[in-house]
Amino acid sequence: MTHAIVARQPGGPEVLQLAEVDRPVPGPGQVLMKVTATGVNFIDTYQRSGTYKVSYPFTPGSEAAGAVEEVGEGVTTLAPGDRIATAEGSRCYAGYALVDEAKALPVPDGVDDFTAAALPLQGITAHYLINSSFRVEPAHTVLVHAGAGGVGLLMIQLLKAKGAHVITTVSTDEKAQLAREAGADHVLRYEGFAAKVRDLTDGAGAHVVYDGVGKDTFDGSLASLRIRGMLVLFGAASGPVPPFDPQRLNAGGSLSLTRPTIVHFLRNAQERRWRSDEIFSAAANGSLKVRIGARYDLAEAAQAHSDLEHRLTTGKVLLVP
Ligand code: NDP
Numbered sequence: 001m002t003h004a005i006v007a008r009q010p011g012g013p014e015v016l017q018l019a020e021v022d023r024p025v026p027g028p029g030q031v032l033m034k035v036t037a038t039g040v041n042f043i044d045t046y047q048r049s050g051t052y053k054v055s056y057p058f059t060p061g062s063e064a065a066g067a068v069e070e071v072g073e074g075v076t077t078l079a080p081g082d083r084i085a086t087a088e089g090s091r092c093y094a095g096y097a098l099v100d101e102a103k104a105l106p107v108p109d110g111v112d113d114f115t116a117a118a119l120p121l122q123g124i125t126a127h128y129l130i131n132s133s134f135r136v137e138p139a140h141t142v143l144v145h146a147g148a149g150g151v152g153l154l155m156i157q158l159l160k161a162k163g164a165h166v167i168t169t170v171s172t173d174e175k176a177q178l179a180r181e182a183g184a185d186h187v188l189r190y191e192g193f194a195a196k197v198r199d200l201t202d203g204a205g206a207h208v209v210y211d212g213v214g215k216d217t218f219d220g221s222l223a224s225l226r227i228r229g230m231l232v233l234f235g236a237a238s239g240p241v242p243p244f245d246p247q248r249l250n251a252g253g254s255l256s257l258t259r260p261t262i263v264h265f266l267r268n269a270q271e272r273r274w275r276s277d278e279i280f281s282a283a284a285n286g287s288l289k290v291r292i293g294a295r296y297d298l299a300e301a302a303q304a305h306s307d308l309e310h311r312l313t314t315g316k317v318l319l320v321p
Contacts, residue, residue: 003321004094005301007058010050013302013309016060016093023096026072030098033084037117037295038092039063040304040317041150042212042237048305051240060301061092061319065107065116075101083107087120087276088266093301095321102269105276110284118150118290118316121262123279125234126154128265129210130162133232133258138163140207143197143224145217146237147184148175148314153291154279155210156182161287167200169193169217171311178291178314190216194223205229205253215239227253234260291315 006019026032044060046052065085068078078084078101086092088103107116129151130136142159146152147168159166160183168184170176176187188196197206205226211217212235221231233241249255266272282288293315296304300319307313 002095003298004059004091005061005298007048007060008056010048010054013048013305015048016301016305018299018301021059021094024091024098026070026075026098028073029075029101030072031068031075031078031084031101031104032070032072033064033066033086033089033097033099033104034069035064035092035095035097035321036066036113037064038094038298038319038321039117039121040301040308040319041121042235042308044093045305045309046236051236059091059093061094061097062089063087063117063121064089064092064097065113065120066097068104069096071101077101078104083113083116085116085120087124087262093298093319095298103272105272105280108280108284111280114292114295114318115283115290116280117318118292119154119279119283120276122150122316123154123283123288123290124266124275125151125262126158127275127279128260128262129232129234130155130158132265133234133260134208134230136162136164136208141165141167141201141204143193143206143209143221144168144184145190145209145211145213145221146170147179147182147187149212149237150316151212151234153178153182153315154288156184157288158282160184161282167197167206169213175314182289190220193217194220197224201226208232210234212236213238214241218244222248222252222255222257225252225255228255229253230256230258232258232260292318294318295320
């Protein structure tokens, strides 16, 4: 037996209950990972609340790191004791989780297990957003919302490494300090941010806006763009964006809008290796700092969700079984 968080219906954080469950058995092409730490991500809250449909009983969690305990039939590249992480797991709010061999990321020396659990999902997200959803170049001015969040702090650092000019938004002084330490050139509050972005760009606006906040920022994000700029809407921390008239893209200056999701940017082994190697090697050599803002016992998963949803966290939130 082992422990896992189980939700029996959608609802608030309180539906996340610790339960005793059977230890999973790896099927063909899978490994059983003994979890050292699990990453909490905003998508887990959408699934818990019913915004995204799941089946019950439901154990959240697609991100974790740990060690291979057992291998299933046909597994050739992993052996018991190997350190792995994943951004594409399932039921990771648990002491043990099954991981497909193809989706297990080897953890390099120099990256500890907590960092390994903190990095894959938000790191790969930051990587695909700035390299593939829109390819950022040194001359670009970029607006990133929620700059002290998990994705935000990583994206600011990766954008500065590319030489871009980075403007970000945050809600508190403490978060502003963290965003500045990550390298942001300008840190704004949300109120009136579009006008401030225009002031900072001689009236032109940003080349690209990365918006994971959604409902509350969407209009201002469009208004922050220069002619032919792109809005990359990648999340809905404040709620989903209501239906939208495409004519607004014309009026705003022949703008583009995309709504990407990570699964379409991990299409094959080569793409997975490219993104994960770049972020893990940057973490290993210290050029990418991974802030773990909070660690909770697995049993406190409800508190972790509540804190994330109430904007009380910075950087990565981890659960420790
Ligand atoms: P964060 O750590 O960034 O937490 C969310 C932050 O959003 C908060 O800390 C808060 O920062 C800001 N925020 C603004 N308004 C609200 C609000 N009303 N309620 C809650 N938070 C608010 O989370 P993650 O880094 O895990 O995720 C960031 C976004 O990226 C999420 O929308 C998530 O769904 C999305 N995402 C998308 C992926 C994809 O592939 N499309 C993959 C991974 C994440 P502040 O207080 O400074 O405003």
